Amino acid sequence: FEVGYAAAFECFTDVLESRKEGLGGSWFTAPGETTAQAFMRRIRRSDPTYEIYKAYAAEHAERWAGAKALTMDEALAQMPEVERKYQLECEEYGSVLFGLSDEFSAAGKLDAEQLAKLHDLGKLQPQLDSGAVVAIVDGAKVAKAEEVAKLVEGFESSKDKAVDAVMATKVTVLEKKK
DSSP, rough: OOOHHHHHHHHHHHHHHHHHHHTTTTTSOTOOOOHHHHHTTTTTTTTTTTHHHHHHHHHHHHHHHTOOOOOOOOOHHHHHHHHHHHHHHHHHHHHHHHHOOHHHHHHHOOOOOOHHHHHHHTTTHHHHHTTOOOOOETTEEEEEEHHHHHHHHHHHHHHHHHHHHHHHOOHOOOOOOO
């Protein structure tokens, strides 16, 4: 650690410890307060995100009210489905990230256009063969230019669909503000 960073970290932990004494052992929540209430207490009501967090906290409380404890066997039985959904979510996140972020969208579009141009000119396969361009899917190297071109085209298509789906999603809290 840098000396300055270590000193700042020590000061920060001192502040947390001092809060703990003042709040009866709690540094984040006041006695009898939930973490959601503590979080909401720290956000100004004039903050544009206040209503969004308020709706999220209400939805969170509602969902947790109906939660039930799982046995280890039940949890292990549900794990494959949870992992499948997680994989799908990660793929969709990538699509949305490359579709909505100005920075990533521009770079991704440029890269896709360059790969398509290389493929059209018949120069993608030599690039793949020499290792100048490397494509990896599911942990395996893709060696054929045709396959890379199809994968890029498919990603561009699915990215646009994911962005359309996200943009079409209605969030009631945001709709009330209009």
